[in-house]
Amino acid sequence: MKVLIAEDDRITRLQLVKFLEDWGYQALAVANGNEAWQAFQKEPCHLLITDWEMPGINGLTLVKKIREIPEITCYIIMLTSHNETKDVITGIEVGADDFIKKPFRKDELRVRVRAGERIISLENRLIDQNKTLSLANSRMKRDLASASKVQSSLLPSHPPENQTIKFAWAYQPSEELGGDMLNIFMLDENHIGLYLADVSGHGVAASLLSVRIHQAMTPYNKQSSFLFSRHEHSTNESFAITSPAEVASNLEQRFPMDLTGLYFTLVYCIINIKTGMMAYINAGHPPMLWLDQDGQSQLLGCNNPGIGWGLGMAFEERSLQLHNGDRLCLYSDGITEACNETNQQYGPDRLAAFLSSRATDTIADITENIIRDITLWCKPKQPEDDRSMILAAIDSLS
């Protein structure tokens, strides 16, 4: 360990060098504060033993200057004939770590230098550990950013092609990775499916489960998808659309909380685009908001628990006849439970009022403006939960 000695008294200096070298330290001695400051700037030391009174820069000023360099760790012992408490306080205030009264005893010097060495060693270990942690943190952030991109890529890139219903959606995770998932897809030429799921909690575990839900509810691989079931007694590969209640039951069996440690809420709708008939299931999710062509709103819920609880209950499915001009809003609780500074929630009434007041706007504009309105409502608070939403406008039923 390198020790810099700043001491104008030649004999004290000689003693310090001799003792420190005998104990295996690498000692460099200078005769005043200016030389010490130059030596320190040239090559910082681990430990500085400095006299208080010296020609040029005195010990206190030297300590102050060294402490102004934040990234350097140096243990500083002041040698002094000052033994008043106020002098000790002054020295510690400017950054000295310890004091030795002159003339010093060899054994006292030894224990104080050893104490300094222990502290420097601990500080260096802490610096190394912080570096390791910082590297690991950067790597984790990069991984999370990549995972976030992957998760976002699972969201619908464009609405399903149809002339009957227009769709818009918003997805805003509260952290890098969200526990919400949504999708809109054609099930066949007459049916559109849409769902919004909200996994309990946030972060990596919740997002992984949301990705698994997405896989289970994809329409592209009918054999493995929960959205279709093989026709009984059929000899060829023909599939029927699975009802929302059955989809919920299948998800309940596949993702029990015992296995994942998580549960999720779900709203899943199947809309017949020819007749406007909608079948839906709501499993523990905030009720959908339905606005008719006159702007009257109604909340559509079901008496079902969230998925994963394993309560063994049959899921209740409901249906609704939709008409041209109706609008439907599926949203996660991060929308209606978004709190302002006084902990007042945004609430379903405010959401309904917002939707009613913008009957002539495009649904893409409405979706964007709702998210903006909620952000303003919460300001300056940051989102505490994922916010996601699907807005559907029934346009031209035949």
Place this chain on the structure above:
Amino acid sequence: MNLINRKELLERIDGDMDFLEEIAACLSEDLSTYIRTLDQGLQTWDWNAISTTAHAIAGMVGNFCADEVQNAAKVLEGAADSKNCDETSRANEQLKEMLLDLGIELNTLISAGKGAGN
């Protein structure tokens, strides 16, 4: 002559007589410079020079466990700080005498120590 606490001094230097000889030589060299500075300071009543030099001597002789000499240097420093001509002259004379005695006592100690070592 018993200006040095020999037991404490030998403990402090781990009985290393060669090192004691080395630092005693430094003391001798530095003291002649300091005494010259003190004499010049007294001629012109340069209080700052007297006080600073007395302070340096106090620190230096402290290394040799010579409390009485160290106190004499502190008395001179105090007298210079209070700009008292008579007291400063008196303290200076007393300190010079003690320093002379300290040098002799140190030489005796080193010779005895080295002789015993041989």
